Amino acid sequence: MSTATGSCLCGAIRYRVDGPLRPVVACHCSQCRKTTGHHVAATSAPADCVTIEGEPRWYRSSDSAERGFCPTCGSNLFWRRPGHLSIWAGTLDTHPDDLKLASHIFCADKGRYYEIADGLPQAAQDDPALALATRPG
Ligand SMILES: [Zn+2]
Numbered sequence: 001m002s003t004a005t006g007s008c009l010c011g012a013i014r015y016r017v018d019g020p021l022r023p024v025v026a027c028h029c030s031q032c033r034k035t036t037g038h039h040v041a042a043t044s045a046p047a048d049c050v051t052i053e054g055e056p057r058w059y060r061s062s063d064s065a066e067r068g069f070c071p072t073c074g075s076n077l078f079w080r081r082p083g084h085l086s087i088w089a090g091t092l093d094t095h096p097d098d099l100k101l102a103s104h105i106f107c108a109d110k111g112r113y114y115e116i117a118d119g120l121p122q123a124a125q126d127d128p129a130l131a132l133a134t135r136p137g
């Protein structure tokens, strides 16, 4: 079983993932852009595989989801809904070598100041096949 660790900028929030990480998905929706200042690059793991130390603050950004951030340094770390936790890949300290960016979602909402030119699959909106499946194993 693989283990990954990460934290916010100031270290008040730390986390450990004991289990598989989903390949990284870039989300270009307006909520992700607003909360991070650009777009999000998120991995995810089953919520019961993740141990969080410290007290993230959770902002309810929609009827079904919350975004977690450090109340001290403001780092964006998590997006969650029942049974699912996304983790912003930039907050990882250690992770398996094979964790890679794999796709883009909500491309119809992307910022106009950049292009997506890496050749990876793009979905105009959400795409469960690209975004929500946790890598088996
Ligand atoms: Zn912090």
Ligand SMILES: [Zn+2]
Binding pocket: 027, 028, 029, 030, 031, 032, 033, 040, 106
């Ligand atoms: Zn998004």
